[in-house]
Amino acid sequence: MLEIHPQLLLYQGAIFIIFAFLMWKFVYKNLVKMVEERRNKIENTMLEADKKKNEAEELKLGYEAKMTEINTRAEEVRRRTEAEAWQKHNEIIDTARTEATQIIERTRLQSAAEREQAMLAAKGELLDISIELAKKALAKATTPQTEEKMIQELTEELKKTEWKK
Numbered sequence: 001m002l003e004i005h006p007q008l009l010l011y012q013g014a015i016f017i018i019f020a021f022l023m024w025k026f027v028y029k030n031l032v033k034m035v036e037e038r039r040n041k042i043e044n045t046m047l048e049a050d051k052k053k054n055e056a057e058e059l060k061l062g063y064e065a066k067m068t069e070i071n072t073r074a075e076e077v078r079r080r081t082e083a084e085a086w087q088k089h090n091e092i093i094d095t096a097r098t099e100a101t102q103i104i105e106r107t108r109l110q111s112a113a114e115r116e117q118a119m120l121a122a123k124g125e126l127l128d129i130s131i132e133l134a135k136k137a138l139a140k141a142t143t144p145q146t147e148e149k150m151i152q153e154l155t156e157e158l159k160k161t162e163w164k165k
Contacts, residue, residue, distance in 0.1 A: 127158050 131151055 123158075127155065130154060130158065 131154070135151070
């Protein structure tokens, strides 16, 4: 069955120690070195990632600050433009009102002048008709001297009369 051979056991122990020594000498140190390099690489990558994250946060804050500034400027431009538009609107309305007032005043003055001319023309025609009527009426009943005197009196009285407008 199972026998223990001390010589074989000694060889196997020696081979194991030699194998362990060789593994420690050549593989373990390289393995530890490789694990250490891997750890350093991971730490460096993590530090780089943190650095990039911080840079991204700074860029984000800068972007947000610029967007706030742009929005503020845009709002200011909008307000200024709106104020200018209202000012222009009011100027146009004021100009239109002034022009309308001037047109109304010119029309009123022109109408008054035309009415005055019409009144003067009517007064002249009425005076001529009155003189003709007076001549006809007086021709039958008066002499030329009384006729002339009556025409003079009638003319004077018509000149003194104010015509209603």
